[in-house]
Amino acid sequence: MKLLTSISPLATALVCLPVLGCATSPAPFPPGGDTGSTAGARIVQPGAPGEATRVVAGTDLEALGGVAHTEADVAFMQGMIPHHAQALQMTALVPDRAAHRGVHQMALRMEISQRDEIALMERWLRDRGQEVPAAAAHHGMEHAGSGDLPMMPGMLTPEQMEQLQSARGAEFDRLFLEFMIQHHEGAIVMVDALFSTDGAGQESELFQFASHVDADQRAEIARMRSLLAFLRP
Amino acid sequence: MTRPTLPLALAALLLTAPAVALAQDGSAVGAQAAGAEARATPPRLDWDPNDPRIGLAAGWHDAESAVSGMEHLASLQRAEGFFNPETPGDGRFSNTDLAFQGPYMFQGNYNGFQVYDISDPASPTLRVSVVCPGGQGDVSVYGNLLVMSAQETRGRLDCGVGGVEEAVSGERLRGIRIFDISDLDSPRQVAAIQSCRGSHTHTLVEDPDDDEHVYVYIQGTNSPRPGEEMAGCSGAEPDEDPNTSLFRIEVVRVPLANPGAAEIVNMPRIFADPETGRIDALHAGGAAYEGAQRTRRTHQCHDITAYPALGLAAGACSGNGILLDISDPANPVRIDEVFDPNFAYWHSATFSNDGSKLVFTDEWGGGSAPRCRGTDPATWGANAIFRRQGDEMTLAGYYKLPVAQSETENCVAHNGSLVPVPGRDIKVQAWYQGGVSVMDFTDPANPFEIAYFDRGPLSETELYTGGFWSTYWYNGHIYGAEISRGIDVFRLTPSEHLSEAEIAAAELVTLDEFNAQMQPHLSWPDAAPVARAYLDQMIRAKRILAERAEALDALLERAETDTASAAELQGMAATLEADAAQVEAGLQGGDAARLSALAGVLRGMAGM
Incomplete structure (x- = not known):
C-alpha cells in the first residue's frame, strides 16, 4: 500500500x-x-x-x-462473523417463541448491534482485500441450523440449536438466556485469544473493535444473568 | 454527600430485576406503571427545512460547506506521515484533541502529535510533527511539559511505529507519556506512566497551594491488560476481585522540577458508596424504564473536566455525571452524581464560568455512528445542561445540533469550550461530521444556536469516522480539530444573536495556556467593549430604559476616544446602580444584574 x-x-x-x-x-x-x-x-x-x-x-x-493487520487479526474477524451470525439465528427464534418481554427487548437490541458489527467486520475485511466468510450471507435466516457455520468458541452445537428451536415460552426464555450467555462468553474467549497472540490486535480499528466487543458482550452477559435470576423461581 | 437521584434509584431497582415493572404481555403493571405512562416518548428533532446545512455535497477535501455567524479563516490538511492518502477512514491517523500555549497549538493524533504556529491565526503553519503512536493521543500542555494519552496495544515506550512483538511485553506503553517541550523542535520523552486500562483521555489538575507539582488524572476506558504484563491489573468484577482495575481512575503526581519521577499516587474509588464501601455503587447499566435509552454501566470515566479555581471537577463517567471535590487534587472525592434516562454514555463536561451550570455531553453511538438523523430523538446524543448549587446538580434542559445530518455522517455531541462573552454563557462545540455549533446556554432551560459551520459528508455512500473532534476558543479565535481533514480556524462575526461589542469583549480575554479539561476562571478587564456588551444584551432583551441606553452609548463613544472624564463615568455608574435598586425593588423593569455589572465596569474605567 x-x-x-x-x-x-x-x-x-x-x-x-x-x-x-x-x-x-x-x-x-x-x-x-x-x-x-x-x-x-x-x-x-x-x-x-x-x-x-x-x-x-x-x-x-x-x-x-x-502497524498493519496480522493473520491472526484477519482470522479473528473471519471467525467472529459466523459467531455473530449464529447470534442472529438465535434472536430470529425469539419473536415466535419467547414469553417474557425482557427477552424480546434484549433480542431486538442484540440483533441491531450484531448486524452493525457484522457490517463493520465485512467492510474491514473487504478494505484489506481479505475473504469475507460466506456464512455471513446466511445471517438472520429464520430457520437456519448451525451446521453450515464453522464452530467458534461458545457457539451452540447443532443439538443445542435444535433444543432451542423446539422450546417455547418460559422454557425458551431460560434456554435462550443460558445459551446466549455461553455464546457471548465465547466471544470474550476469542478476544482474549486475539490479545494473547504475539503481534495481534494492534491495528487501530481492529483494536478498537475487539475492545468494544469485549466490553459490550460482558455488559450483555451481566444483563442476561440478572434477567435469568429474575425469571428463575 | 451522596444522594442517589430518583432516576438513579429507579434504574437500580429495574436493573436488579430488569423486567419487574412489566407483565409478560408487555403491559406495565404496579406502581411503576403510572411513572412509565408519565414519561413521554423523547421529543423528535425539529429543524428549519431551509437550513443551508441540508444537502451539502460530499467530499474529503472538496465537500461543500455552510457557515453562519462566523467566518472561516483558514484550513490546513493533515501533515505528511499522518494520513493515508487512500482513505479518509484510516483510524491509525485520526486527529484528536487540542491544547494551546502562547502562539502554539498542539494537536493530538493516533500516530503522535503536531505543533502549529498560530501567531497569525488566518495563516497557521506546521512547526513540527512528532511521531509517537498509541491513540487516542489526546494532549495537554503545562509549562515545559506536554502530556499525551496512549491506550492502544501498539503503543511502545520508545515511540516506535512497528507495534509490540510479544503479547506480554515490557516494551509496551499504555498510559500517559510526558514530554519536555522546552526545545519545541525536539520534544523529549521524560516519563511514561503505565496504567492497567491505558489512557483514553487525561486531565491536568493544578493544586492552587502547590506550585511544585501538577497532577494528571488518567481516564482508562479499555479492558484492563493482563496481570502478567503489569502486576495487579485485573478486569474481574468487584465481588471476585476487590482490587479490580475497573471502577477507578488513576492520579499521577508530576514533580515539575523532575518530571521523570512522576508516579501514580492514588487510584481513587470514585464510584463507591461511602457508607457501605461498595465500589460499584453507581449506575449498573441498562435502561431506566421501557423506551428509555440504554445507559452504559458506570465503571469508568470517559473524561473529567477540572476547575481548580472552584476546587471542583465534573466527571463524565459512562453511566453517570459526577461532581468531585478536588481541593486535595491527589484525593478527589465524589460529592454528587446524576443520571439521565436519555444518556447512552456520559462523555465530557464543561462548567459555566461562574460554575453555576454544567454542560454534560452524551456520546450515543460512540462517535462513529450517525446519531443526528431526523429520526433520532432531540434529547439523545445531546447536551444535558444542569444547574449547580453547592453540591447539588439538577437538570435544566437539553441541546442538540439543531439540524438533521445524513446517514453517512457520524454525529453526536462532542468536545467544546466556553466563548468568553461577558454576561452570557456560550459554548463552541464539535459535533463530528455535524460540524461546529455555537450554543448559548445562559438560560439553561432554553439553550439556542448562535453560529455554525458544517461541511458535507466525507462520502455520500460510505460512513467514515470523521468531522470535528473538538472546537475550542483560544485568544479570539475558534480552532477546530478535524479528524480526517486537518485543522480549521474561525472568527465569530456579528449577527442578530451576537453583537460586535460582545465579540470584542470576548477577544479581550487572553490566556497564556489553555487545556479544555482544566478549565480556567475567565475575567474581563474594565473596558468599553465589556460595558457595551452588557448594554447590547440589555437592549436586545428590552431590559434598559431607552434614554439610559442612549446616554450610555454617547458616554462610551467618548470613553473610546479618551474624552470621557472619570467623574462622568462615576456619575453614570451611580445612575445605573440607582436603576438596579429600582429594579430590585420592583419599581422599574430592567436587568438589575447587568446594570450593576455595567456600573462596576464604568467604575473600573474611571479608576484607570
Missing part, C-alpha cells in the same frame, strides 16, 4: 468570500485550498524516556505507516 504521498488541494476551487454570501449558500471547500502550510515541516521521533529524539528524514516517511 502506498502511503504518505500528499494530496493536492483542488486547484480550481472557487474562492468563497463572505461578502458573496457564503453565509447562506453552500460553497466549495476549501476556499482556494489550504490557507496555511504544512510543507517541509520537521518530523521527529522521540525515544524511550531519557533517550534522545531523532529527526526523521523525508525519505523515511514510508516507514511511518504504522
Whole structure:
C-alpha cells in the first residue's frame, strides 16, 4: 500500500468570500485550498524516556505507516462473523417463541448491534482485500441450523440449536438466556485469544473493535444473568 | 454527600430485576406503571427545512460547506506521515484533541502529535510533527511539559511505529507519556506512566497551594491488560476481585522540577458508596424504564473536566455525571452524581464560568455512528445542561445540533469550550461530521444556536469516522480539530444573536495556556467593549430604559476616544446602580444584574 504521498488541494476551487454570501449558500471547500502550510515541516521521533529524539528524514516517511493487520487479526474477524451470525439465528427464534418481554427487548437490541458489527467486520475485511466468510450471507435466516457455520468458541452445537428451536415460552426464555450467555462468553474467549497472540490486535480499528466487543458482550452477559435470576423461581 | 437521584434509584431497582415493572404481555403493571405512562416518548428533532446545512455535497477535501455567524479563516490538511492518502477512514491517523500555549497549538493524533504556529491565526503553519503512536493521543500542555494519552496495544515506550512483538511485553506503553517541550523542535520523552486500562483521555489538575507539582488524572476506558504484563491489573468484577482495575481512575503526581519521577499516587474509588464501601455503587447499566435509552454501566470515566479555581471537577463517567471535590487534587472525592434516562454514555463536561451550570455531553453511538438523523430523538446524543448549587446538580434542559445530518455522517455531541462573552454563557462545540455549533446556554432551560459551520459528508455512500473532534476558543479565535481533514480556524462575526461589542469583549480575554479539561476562571478587564456588551444584551432583551441606553452609548463613544472624564463615568455608574435598586425593588423593569455589572465596569474605567 502506498502511503504518505500528499494530496493536492483542488486547484480550481472557487474562492468563497463572505461578502458573496457564503453565509447562506453552500460553497466549495476549501476556499482556494489550504490557507496555511504544512510543507517541509520537521518530523521527529522521540525515544524511550531519557533517550534522545531523532529527526526523521523525508525519505523515511514510508516507514511511518504504522502497524498493519496480522493473520491472526484477519482470522479473528473471519471467525467472529459466523459467531455473530449464529447470534442472529438465535434472536430470529425469539419473536415466535419467547414469553417474557425482557427477552424480546434484549433480542431486538442484540440483533441491531450484531448486524452493525457484522457490517463493520465485512467492510474491514473487504478494505484489506481479505475473504469475507460466506456464512455471513446466511445471517438472520429464520430457520437456519448451525451446521453450515464453522464452530467458534461458545457457539451452540447443532443439538443445542435444535433444543432451542423446539422450546417455547418460559422454557425458551431460560434456554435462550443460558445459551446466549455461553455464546457471548465465547466471544470474550476469542478476544482474549486475539490479545494473547504475539503481534495481534494492534491495528487501530481492529483494536478498537475487539475492545468494544469485549466490553459490550460482558455488559450483555451481566444483563442476561440478572434477567435469568429474575425469571428463575 | 451522596444522594442517589430518583432516576438513579429507579434504574437500580429495574436493573436488579430488569423486567419487574412489566407483565409478560408487555403491559406495565404496579406502581411503576403510572411513572412509565408519565414519561413521554423523547421529543423528535425539529429543524428549519431551509437550513443551508441540508444537502451539502460530499467530499474529503472538496465537500461543500455552510457557515453562519462566523467566518472561516483558514484550513490546513493533515501533515505528511499522518494520513493515508487512500482513505479518509484510516483510524491509525485520526486527529484528536487540542491544547494551546502562547502562539502554539498542539494537536493530538493516533500516530503522535503536531505543533502549529498560530501567531497569525488566518495563516497557521506546521512547526513540527512528532511521531509517537498509541491513540487516542489526546494532549495537554503545562509549562515545559506536554502530556499525551496512549491506550492502544501498539503503543511502545520508545515511540516506535512497528507495534509490540510479544503479547506480554515490557516494551509496551499504555498510559500517559510526558514530554519536555522546552526545545519545541525536539520534544523529549521524560516519563511514561503505565496504567492497567491505558489512557483514553487525561486531565491536568493544578493544586492552587502547590506550585511544585501538577497532577494528571488518567481516564482508562479499555479492558484492563493482563496481570502478567503489569502486576495487579485485573478486569474481574468487584465481588471476585476487590482490587479490580475497573471502577477507578488513576492520579499521577508530576514533580515539575523532575518530571521523570512522576508516579501514580492514588487510584481513587470514585464510584463507591461511602457508607457501605461498595465500589460499584453507581449506575449498573441498562435502561431506566421501557423506551428509555440504554445507559452504559458506570465503571469508568470517559473524561473529567477540572476547575481548580472552584476546587471542583465534573466527571463524565459512562453511566453517570459526577461532581468531585478536588481541593486535595491527589484525593478527589465524589460529592454528587446524576443520571439521565436519555444518556447512552456520559462523555465530557464543561462548567459555566461562574460554575453555576454544567454542560454534560452524551456520546450515543460512540462517535462513529450517525446519531443526528431526523429520526433520532432531540434529547439523545445531546447536551444535558444542569444547574449547580453547592453540591447539588439538577437538570435544566437539553441541546442538540439543531439540524438533521445524513446517514453517512457520524454525529453526536462532542468536545467544546466556553466563548468568553461577558454576561452570557456560550459554548463552541464539535459535533463530528455535524460540524461546529455555537450554543448559548445562559438560560439553561432554553439553550439556542448562535453560529455554525458544517461541511458535507466525507462520502455520500460510505460512513467514515470523521468531522470535528473538538472546537475550542483560544485568544479570539475558534480552532477546530478535524479528524480526517486537518485543522480549521474561525472568527465569530456579528449577527442578530451576537453583537460586535460582545465579540470584542470576548477577544479581550487572553490566556497564556489553555487545556479544555482544566478549565480556567475567565475575567474581563474594565473596558468599553465589556460595558457595551452588557448594554447590547440589555437592549436586545428590552431590559434598559431607552434614554439610559442612549446616554450610555454617547458616554462610551467618548470613553473610546479618551474624552470621557472619570467623574462622568462615576456619575453614570451611580445612575445605573440607582436603576438596579429600582429594579430590585420592583419599581422599574430592567436587568438589575447587568446594570450593576455595567456600573462596576464604568467604575473600573474611571479608576484607570
